[in-house]
Amino acid sequence: YFSFFLLVWFLFNLKLLWTLKPPNRTFHGHARLLSSDVYSQYESIRQGKQEIPKYFNFASDVLDKWSEIEKAGKRPSNPAFWWVNGEGEEVKWSFEELGFLSRKVANVLTKECGLQKGDRLILILPRIPEWWLVKVACMRAGIVIIPGTSQLSAKDILYRLQASKAACIVTTDKLAPAVDSVASQCQLLKAKLMVSKGSREGWLNFTELYQNQSADHSCIKTRIQDPMMIFFTSGTTGSPKMTQHSQGSLGFRPLLSERYWLDLTPSQMIWNTADTGWILTSIASFFDPWVFGSCVFMHNLPQTDSEVILNLSHGVHPCLLLVSPLDLSIAFLVFNSLRRYKFLSLKYCISGGEPLNPEVMEQWKSYTGLDIHEVYGQTEMGVICSISKGMKIKPGSMGKAAPLYDVQIVDKNANILPPGQQGEIAIRSKPIRPLGFFSEYLDNPKKTAESERGDFYVTGDRGTMDEEGYFQFIGRDDDIIISSGYRIGPFEVESALIEHPAVVETAVVSSPDPLRGEVVKAFVVLSPTFPSTDLKSLTRDLQDHVKKTTAPYKYPRKVEFVKELPKTVTGKIKRNELRDKEWGRI
CATH class of the missing domain: 3.40.50.12780 (ANL, N-terminal domain)
Structure with a gap:
């Protein structure tokens, strides 16, 4: 009888402990657990x-x-900081x-x-x-x-x-x-x-x-x-x-901003592979992790090397990996047998810079058992939307609005559009400008004013929002090209191309690409005095010229020679017409 009583008492207390166990940690709750941190x-x-x-x-x-x-x-x-260069240093x-x-x-x-x-x-x-x-x-x-x-x-x-x-x-x-x-x-x-x-x-x-x-x-x-x-x-x-x-x-x-998109602790480590020129590195490899007292890990990575990324992801034990969609895509093209990697300490994966291919997301999940949480942001705002820990992942979605931001889809008159309707992604900036906003476009009051529409800052990106508040990116509302996470303005590429003696006129737009999402494409009108017998050689020459004239990542990966460019009655080149044709919209 005594043994039976002990067993009943044990089961009762076990049930009580189970019912009293803490619920899944929210970001706010997690913050309160760390009473001693900054x-x-x-x-x-x-x-x-x-x-x-x-x-x-x-x-x-x-x-x-x-x-x-x-x-x-x-x-x-x-x-607080851990750096390696792959050569023993x-x-x-x-x-x-x-x-x-x-x-x-x-x-x-x-x-x-x-x-x-x-x-x-x-x-x-x-x-x-x-x-x-x-x-x-x-x-x-x-x-x-x-x-x-x-x-x-x-x-x-x-x-x-x-x-x-x-x-x-x-x-x-x-x-x-x-x-x-x-x-x-x-x-x-x-x-x-x-x-x-x-x-x-x-x-x-x-x-x-x-x-x-x-x-x-x-x-x-x-x-x-x-x-x-x-x-x-x-x-x-x-x-x-x-x-x-x-x-x-x-x-x-x-x-x-609560713990929102990172949710790190002082005992954890993040590795972000973005370039040091990006705001993402300042946010994800400097400010945000160090607010939480976490370790920032960094590899020299003189060039993108997916094998290094995969080897270190299961070797140095980061708990959070932030990597671009391009790096993930290359990983699957080159190292399709990822089952040999064991990501024992990796708990959280984030992708940012551009939309992620759903197939890559599925393959990563099947190989590692981990979801990829997408983030969306801009130089002006930092992180605008994210799929944070604990949130349902919807393929093709970049998550919900970040804390501090009221993100909406608006029309050209800054009216808020209903769920499911396409418009421009905008963030409320009035009557109180959120703390995460940039101050201004320096020495350019016109550009600063143009970024405001009604009570909103408009991002220039088009998208939709569903009934649950999840946003989906559709594309740029202007001519900016987003390739491998880099934002490239056509003006700089066109300015470089026009310096070449073979080029009379040119227009640069985005073109779809299975690996990079989109790439730079140049439509070129050649000088009648320039020999055009070997167009392949000329294409390489133009690409090399752009690489030498401006940052190499901006060079046109595609070049098409045309007799003339579409223009308005006032003589302005219709980039939107070329872009729509390139993407099969017309």
């Missing part, structure tokens, strides 16, 4: 009990706070080491380069640790950062230096000759800092200077609306525009 300090602001602070600096208010938590032994022994930093080194770099920028608060610095580095050090150092000194991809040409660099009025440029010995070829035309450029083991005339050596520099540096006090970063974004009818972000829109935003 993120939880802003809970009262998220709940509306406290106003957003007047002053904020990501370096002192987030990174240095994590350093203090680390020193107190209240954070797991997980590095490795860098691991704690938050304390990151703080120490970045203070030394801040002194290099202010004492050796003569930079002051508000000065602008162009940062063109590949995925190397110095990119992270310089960014943190700039925040400590109040210097505005302008990231750029390492694929920029001399012409691209000249435009960015002149348009931004940058006082300093930081790059490698690989791009130093390109900078030198245009530096004489940039009178405001005060300092050139080269990340290299060697030396070059007219350049300061980054490594030598920061190693011998003092780490005694006091972080500048910055207002939450002070400029922090400027991103150059492609335009449809002109040169790239400067999109300015503040301390609040990039650094403070993730503190108010």
Whole structure:
């Protein structure tokens, strides 16, 4: 009888424990569990009990706070930053080491380069640790950062230096000759800092200077609306525009956005394979994971290598992998036997930059057992929509609106359209401009005004929203081409092509591609005096010319020679007609 009583008592308590078990963690609930982290300090602001602070600096208010938590032994022994290059070199930093080194770099920028608060610095580095050090150092000194991809040409660099009025440029010995070829035309450029083991005339050596520099540096006090970063974004009818972000829109935003799309903890690690010139790297490999005290993992990846991505995904144990649709597609084309990989620690996969092929999504799920969560965003806004953890995945959908944003589908008069109806994806910007918004298109009030329609900021992307609030991307409402995650304006490609002696006239549009989603296609009218017998050779020549004139990723993968281009009565080229024909819409 006693044994029977114990068994009944055990089963009763087991049932009680089961009924009392905590429900699935929500992002809000997860945040409350981590009572000691930096993120939880802003809970009262998220709940509306406290106003957003007047002053904020990501370096002192987030990174240095994590350093203090680390020193107190209240954070797991997980590095804050972990970098490898695939050739045996490795860098691991704690938050304390990151703080120490970045203070030394801040002194290099202010004492050796003569930079002051508000000065602008162009940062063109590949995925190397110095990119992270310089960014943190700039925040400590109040210097505005302008990231750029390492694929920029001399012409691209000249435009960015002149348009931004940058006082300093930081790059490698690989791009130093390109900078030198245009530096004489940039009178405001005060300092050139080269990340290299060697030396070059007219350049300061980054490594030598920061190693011998003092780490005694006091972080500048910055207002939450002070400029922090400027991103150059492609335009449809002109040169790239400067999109300015503040301390609040990039650094403070993730503190108010719950855990939403990342949902990381201090014991976890994220690996994002995006280029350092993209805003996605700033968000997913800098601000958002470090708000949560997580480890940022990075591989040098001098070129896209799907085998490296797959090997490291099951080798270094990231719990979250963020990768482009192109990288995933190549993985399946080249390494179709993914069953040999075991992704034991990988818990969460995100794809961003462009819509993901549903077939790739299905194959990834069948091989790894993991879903791919898509995100949608822009340089101006960061993450706009996402399929977060716990959300139902709908093939072809990019998820629901991010916290802080009221996302709608609107018509040309800014009227909200009902579910299922196609229109332009827009974010409410009035009466209160959300914190994650960019400040303005710098020195371009006309472009800033054109981005507003009624109470909304219009993205230029077309889409639909269903009854459950899931958004689906349909395409650009203008001529911007999104290829492999890169946003390419036709104007720059056309400007490069027209410089070639064989080209009289040209129009550049998007063209469908099974691997990249869409690619650049150029329609070219040849000069009657130019020999056109070998069009294959001429095509290669035009492609090489564009690669040399502008960033290589912008070159036209398809070229079609035509006798004339469709035009309006006023003589403007009808790109939309060429694009619709290319996509089979007419």
